Structures are given as C-alpha cells and as structure tokens.
Amino acid sequence: MAAARAIARRAFADGRARTASFALLFGLVALVQVTGYEHSFPTLKDRLDFAHSFGDNKAVRLFYGVPHDLLSVGGYVSWRVGGILTIFAAMWGLLAAVRALRTEEEAGRQELVLAGAVRRGTAFVAPMVAVAAGVVVLWTAALAGLLVGGLAAGESAYLALATVSPALVFVGLGALASQLAASRRVALEIGTAALGLALALRIVADTTSSLEFLRWVTPLGWSEEMRAFTGSQPGVLVLPLLASVALLVVAAAIARGRDVGSGLIATRDSRAPRLGLLSSATAQALRGERGSLAGWLVGIGFFAVVFGLLSDTFATAHLSAAIKEELKKLGGATIVTPSGALGFYFLFFVLAIGLFCCAQIAALRREESDQRLETLLSLPVGRVRWLGGRLALAVLGSVALALAAGLLAWAGAATQGVGVSLPDMLGAGANCLPAALLFLAIGMLAFAVVPRASAGITYGLVSVAFVWELFGALLDVPAWTLDLSPFHHVGLVPAQPFKATAAAVMLALAAAAALGAIRIFRRRDVVGA
Amino acid sequence: MSSAIQAEGLSKRYGDTLALDSLDLTVAEGEVYGYLGPNGAGKTTTIRLLLGLHRPSAGRAEVFGIDAWRDPVSAHRRLAYVAGEPFLWPALTSAETFEFMATLHGGADVIYRDLLIERFKLDTEKKVRALSKGNRQKVQLVAALASRADLLILDEPTSGLDPLMEMAFRESVHEAKERGQTVFLSSHILSEVEALCDRVGILREGRLVDEGTLDALRHLSAHTVEITFEDEPPELGPLAGVEVTRAGARALRCEVSGPIGPLIAALANARVVALTSREPSLEEIFLHHYDHGSSGSG
Numbered sequence A: 001m002a003a004a005r006a007i008a009r010r011a012f013a014d015g016r017a018r019t020a021s022f023a024l025l026f027g028l029v030a031l032v033q034v035t036g037y038e039h040s041f042p043t044l045k046d047r048l049d050f051a052h053s054f055g056d057n058k059a060v061r062l063f064y065g066v067p068h069d070l071l072s073v074g075g076y077v078s079w080r081v082g083g084i085l086t087i088f089a090a091m092w093g094l095l096a097a098v099r100a101l102r103t104e105e106e107a108g109r110q111e112l113v114l115a116g117a118v119r120r121g122t123a124f125v126a127p128m129v130a131v132a133a134g135v136v137v138l139w140t141a142a143l144a145g146l147l148v149g150g151l152a153a154g155e156s157a158y159l160a161l162a163t164v165s166p167a168l169v170f171v172g173l174g175a176l177a178s179q180l181a182a183s184r185r186v187a188l189e190i191g192t193a194a195l196g197l198a199l200a201l202r203i204v205a206d207t208t209s210s211l212e213f214l215r216w217v218t219p220l221g222w223s224e225e226m227r228a229f230t231g232s233q234p235g236v237l238v239l240p241l242l243a244s245v246a247l248l249v250v251a252a253a254i255a256r257g258r259d260v261g262s263g264l265i266a267t268r269d270s271r272a273p274r275l276g277l278l279s280s281a282t283a284q285a286l287r288g289e290r291g292s293l294a295g296w297l298v299g300i301g302f303f304a305v306v307f308g309l310l311s312d313t314f315a316t317a318h319l320s321a322a323i324k325e326e327l328k329k330l331g332g333a334t335i336v337t338p339s340g341a342l343g344f345y346f347l348f349f350v351l352a353i354g355l356f357c358c359a360q361i362a363a364l365r366r367e368e369s370d371q372r373l374e375t376l377l378s379l380p381v382g383r384v385r386w387l388g389g390r391l392a393l394a395v396l397g398s399v400a401l402a403l404a405a406g407l408l409a410w411a412g413a414a415t416q417g418v419g420v421s422l423p424d425m426l427g428a429g430a431n432c433l434p435a436a437l438l439f440l441a442i443g444m445l446a447f448a449v450v451p452r453a454s455a456g457i458t459y460g461l462v463s464v465a466f467v468w469e470l471f472g473a474l475l476d477v478p479a480w481t482l483d484l485s486p487f488h489h490v491g492l493v494p495a496q497p498f499k500a501t502a503a504a505v506m507l508a509l510a511a512a513a514a515l516g517a518i519r520i521f522r523r524r525d526v527v528g529a
Numbered sequence B: 001m002s003s004a005i006q007a008e009g010l011s012k013r014y015g016d017t018l019a020l021d022s023l024d025l026t027v028a029e030g031e032v033y034g035y036l037g038p039n040g041a042g043k044t045t046t047i048r049l050l051l052g053l054h055r056p057s058a059g060r061a062e063v064f065g066i067d068a069w070r071d072p073v074s075a076h077r078r079l080a081y082v083a084g085e086p087f088l089w090p091a092l093t094s095a096e097t098f099e100f101m102a103t104l105h106g107g108a109d110v111i112y113r114d115l116l117i118e119r120f121k122l123d124t125e126k127k128v129r130a131l132s133k134g135n136r137q138k139v140q141l142v143a144a145l146a147s148r149a150d151l152l153i154l155d156e157p158t159s160g161l162d163p164l165m166e167m168a169f170r171e172s173v174h175e176a177k178e179r180g181q182t183v184f185l186s187s188h189i190l191s192e193v194e195a196l197c198d199r200v201g202i203l204r205e206g207r208l209v210d211e212g213t214l215d216a217l218r219h220l221s222a223h224t225v226e227i228t229f230e231d232e233p234p235e236l237g238p239l240a241g242v243e244v245t246r247a248g249a250r251a252l253r254c255e256v257s258g259p260i261g262p263l264i265a266a267l268a269n270a271r272v273v274a275l276t277s278r279e280p281s282l283e284e285i286f287l288h289h290y291d292h293g294s295s296g297s298g
C-alpha cells in the first residue's frame, strides 16, 4: 500500500506541469465564455438574432457541436465550452495515460518498480489513480471558471463533468495503446489517430442530419448528449464511464500477461539494411520524422477538405449589428461569404502548423536529452549544420502542410461550386506561415537558451497566444495586449488582403530569433536529461 | 614528437561543482593512455571538453593541434569516440548505424569492419532497440574502431562486455596501437589498463594526482616486503620510510616507500627464513590515491 501510494504520488508529480497548464486553460475558457456571452448579447433580441443566424450553421457546428439553447447563458456556455474543451480533455487523458505507463516503461523505470516488492496490478493501478486525480483537477478548474462567471452550482458541476468525460475514455485508450505499442511514440500515434477519428465522427454527426446517430459512437458526442443546462441527460454519463472501465480492464489484463518492456503489437526487430536517407544528419532526421510528418499531412488535409466542403454554409440573412460586432471581434467580419469563412478557418491552420513546429522543437530536445545528439556531435558534424538542418526540415514541413491545406480546402470548396481560385487558396495556406514560423524560431531560441524547458515553453506560447486571440477580444482588454499575439496579425486570406507588413515583420523577427538561437547554441554545453 | 591530445589549465565548473581543476595533459601520438579515477572524478568531463561538447570554464584543449572547442568538426575528422553508455538510433539496425556513422565520418575500413563484426559476434540485421546493452556497446566500438581514426577516445568502453568480448577488445586496441593510432582510454578495469596502456594518469576530484608509465608509478610507490623468521620476529625499531606491521606469529610485512637499504641492514642479525618483495599492483597504487588523495600527494 505504501508502495502504491509512492508510485501514485510520483506519477502525479510527473504530470503536474501539464495538468496545471490544462487546468488553467479550462478555468479561463469557461470563465471567458460566460462573461463574453453576457457582454456580446446583453438583450433577448441580440440572443434571438444570434441563435437564428448561427444555430443551424454547419460551419459553426463543426467547431462547437449542436447548440440546444442559445438564449440563456448556461445553454450558450454549455455549447461553446463543451465544443472546445472536450477535445482538450481527451488530449490530456491520452497524454497523461501514456506518460504514466508507456514512457515509464520505455525508460526502464517500470522494471525497477516491478523488481521491488510491487505487484503488476499495483504498478498498473497506482499511476491510473494519479491520472484520475488529474481528471478531478481539470473538473475543479472548469467548475471554478463557471462559478466565478456566476452560473448555478449544480448545473455547472454537471457541465464540468460532461466536459471532462472524454478524458476518462481517452485515459482508457491511452492505457490500452500503452499495452499495444512498445514505444511512447507509437502509443501516442495510436491514441491520436483514435482522437482524430472521434473528432471526425462528431463533426460528421453534427453537420449531416442523416448521420446524426454517429454522435452516439464517439466520446465527444456523448459529452454533447449530456446536454448540461439544456435538459440534462445524466444517464448518458454511463457511456464514458463504461467505456473507460472496459478499456482499463482490458489494458490491465494485457499488462498482467505480457513481458515488461514489450508491447502486444509484434515489431519486426530484424531486417536487411535500408540505406536510404542516411547520407547526412539532416537526411537521417527526415528518415526518423517522415512518419509523423505524414500523420500531420493526413490530419490537416482531412480538416482542409471538410472546411472546404462547409465553406458556403453561412446564412447571409438575419445579421444584427451586435452579431456583426461579435464577428468583427473574431476577425471575421466577412465570414458570411465562403471566402470569408475559409479565411476564418485558416486561422486554425496557423494554430495547427504552429503546433507542428512545437512538435519539431520537442523532437530536437528529445534528441539532445536522449544523448543521441552527443553521439552525433562527436562525429564530424557541426552544430550549426545540425541545427540549421533541423530548422530547414521544420520550415519545409510547415510549407508542405500549409500548401496541402490550401490545395485540399480548394478541392473541397470546388465540389460545392464555391468560386475560390486555387492560387487564392494556396495563398491562404502560405499566409499561415509567417506566424507559425515565428513560433518555430522562438522555440529554437528557447531550445538554445533553456533547453530543458524549451518544449513546454513553445507549446505554452502557441496555446496561450491562440486562446488570447480567440477570446481576448471578448474581454474588453486594451488593444495592445491583443497585439501581442502573432495570431492577431494574420490577415484572413482569401477574404481579407494579405497583411504584407505584418508578415514581413514576423518573418524578420523569426529570422533574427533563429540566427540568435544558432549563435547561442554554438556556445552552450550539450545537456542531457 | 607531436601530441595527439594537449590540455593546458583545462577547467570545467558546473554551478558549484568544480568538475575539472586546471588539468595539464599531454598524450603523444601513438601512445595508449589510461585515464583512471573514482566515480565523479571528472573523466567524462575531460572527454566532453576534448570533444568540444562542453565549453571549458578556463584553459584549452587541443586535438592534433586543433582547438577542441573552436573547431570541433576538424578535430572530429581525426578521432572516433565511444561513449560510456551507448546512445544510438533505436530504429536503425547495426548495419544501418555503421553506414550512417561511416558516412558522417567520411569513410570507414569496410574490410576491417567485417572482421570486427565477426570478432565481436554482432548480428547486424537487428535493430539497435532490440539489442542488449553489451551488444549496443559493441556497435559503438566497432563503428569507432572501423573508422581507423588517428585518435580513439574511449570512455569505459568495456562496461557491459563479457570476458570473451573484453579479450576481443584488447586485441583490437593492440591492433590500433600497431597501426600507430593513439588511444585515450578511461576505465575502471585496472587489469585492462595494466595490459594495454603505456602511460597512466590518475584523476581525483578534478585534479591529476599522479601520472607516468606504469613502471615509474610503481617505483614511486611503496614496495611490499614480507619477511618470515625462524621464531619470534625481532623489534626493528623506527626506520625511515618503512612501515612495519605484524603478519602472523613469525612474520612481518613492511611497506617500503624509499630505498630498501636501511631495512636490509636492520635485518642483518635476524634469523630470516624467507623474504619476498613485490611491486605494488596498479590496484594498490590506485587505492592509495583514492584513500589519501586529499593531501594531493603524488
């Protein structure tokens, strides 16, 4: 029992930075939705207008799900909070479970634990208890945000529960993926694919009336069906609970039966040499990253097609002055036209490509902390060449993603007879790059200056900047604070003109940061874990 | 004779820890140099500075006259490194790893490499992640040896190797020496150092406390003289440089750190049955430095 407690405490402490930042996000988003709604739609007429023009809009449903009541604060918040935070909750659950199980095992620490007087069952259950405690933290944070906003306690608690419920399912999925895959990387890939599928199903169900039943096969849909503040259906809670328990039971059974350090999916450990992409350190880095690059392409490509398909669904009628004001604050004054909608959606590709850049920084740092960098740099490989090569790979990957987004969104729109040109859409894709590359360069600088914290800093920066751009405007904060976010300087191409000056400034800053990063990296020690 | 490694006043500080304190070191070309010291003495730190992976807090290190920090790439063209722990690319097989490292190094002696693969009994089609620790260590070793680099920097290269592989390693170092390669060998295995090294340096708390050929180190250290008598041993009285202890009913053990003459003179009238004198083993020299090292004696 003492051992179990020690393991659980260790696991909780390992994840505390991530849990704390997600909790902050949950609390803030919940709070901002409440105050933002009351601020933007003070009168019943505003709310009716809003419901009228947005309630049935497929593109809006794509992001937030199906609204059930847009006339009350609770109904609105339930819709918005549920739509966004459920995805984050699922992501957190996946990351937390894989971190607690597979990462430990891959590092060989699980073996140490099991070599002590600890049973296999305990070694599985104790970290899961810690993860469950993390779910409670997230729930508390969301609840606190709602309560501070002034919503009723009981319903708020239920909404917060609905919001974190996908985390339970994805903890189970992460635990199962950790049994299937022998490496953290593959486990996360399995889990991410499952999350992508869950999201895709929810989007299809929410935007296609003939396929609404699909909402019942995705954990993100279950959360919607709990309908906090809009005629609660607490019975639905059984679904995520059952799914989570079932997944965990299966995972535990596998964990008990397999060798420590192995996964259930057999990996072929022997093969004739394949000598492609070994001609330089950069080529070899591409060899290692090409699988994940393909995953990013598939994910971004899928959403680009969907955005294209849905680009003409905004109704042009019934827009009151207040609505237009609200849209303007979102930067989407022209969102009612297809090209306006596309311009708005592409803001999400800035985020996605920014996150891709974060992943590149994390990969850089992992190469160093695993000390493979030491092996590499003790060969005749220069530091500048190594970092420059990695930078070039990240830039080229970003460009590929941006252009793929433009191309596929154009293709999706074309099938709907929407008149946007291919060059315009490729331009919309390219328009994502300056802000994303600025994040990349800042990440490199962090890698050079504070290597151990670099991945966390970069992910944190991108998330905060995005949330700030999306919700900061609802808070009536001074304009210069909004200007701080690079997202604020992205013109909504193709509807708005390309903001050439802003893009040039961001690229110049990025270049300066990247050069600074290379200079500093040349002069620092190579630091391991 | 030009030197393969030259360090002058080389120091490294990590926060409060002075890991290396003003090291002066010269390793001649073609020499096999053993680098000894207890855990945390600063051996790996020295090597990281020699490789330009860490930046000296003071002083400088040169490899074949090339500054290790300023121009690491040129220096690395002439050396190969085996790290204390094998950090390789888990998804590559050994064969792919050899190819990759050879490409980065600008070539390898492929025929010799095949011989080494045979000698170290490596399965080159296996991915690194599926190899045992010892086998991963062997991958590193083969890659370094096959590079035929002028200088081999080896940080505890045989940790995790079985005795047969240890023999294979020694054979390979002998071959390297015969070809005129320089070897810098950090190790905890004293028999290995004794068998391979021309010169030895002993590091303690970041300072080089002793250095020289094995013979020279032995001469400077205490000899052990064991004397067996017919009956009760005589009182030998105080003798300069001799430490006397009882070693049984009719025997004495003397640690002689100076000339042996005074002891022989004192024994002139004693009824000695047997007298053995032996040089200290490297282990004894080593333990002597570890125990008394804080006085900085050499």
Ligand SMILES: Nc1ncnc2c1ncn2[C@@H]1O[C@H](COP(=O)(O)OP(=O)(O)OP(=O)(O)O)[C@@H](O)[C@H]1O
Pocket (backbone or CB within 6 Å): A527, B014, B015, B017, B018, B019, B037, B038, B039, B040, B041, B042, B043, B044, B045, B046, B084
């Ligand atoms: N990156 C680092 N940051 C902080 N301290 C370090 C770092 N590397 C080494 N040290 C400290 O420097 C000292 C020397 O360490 P070093 O690794 O050189 O020892 P070593 O002689 O190689 O020991 P071992 O025989 O155990 O390998 C130790 O006190 C260690 O804690």
Ligand SMILES: [Mg+2]
Pocket (backbone or CB within 6 Å): B043, B044, B045, B084, B155
């Ligand atoms: Mg060491």
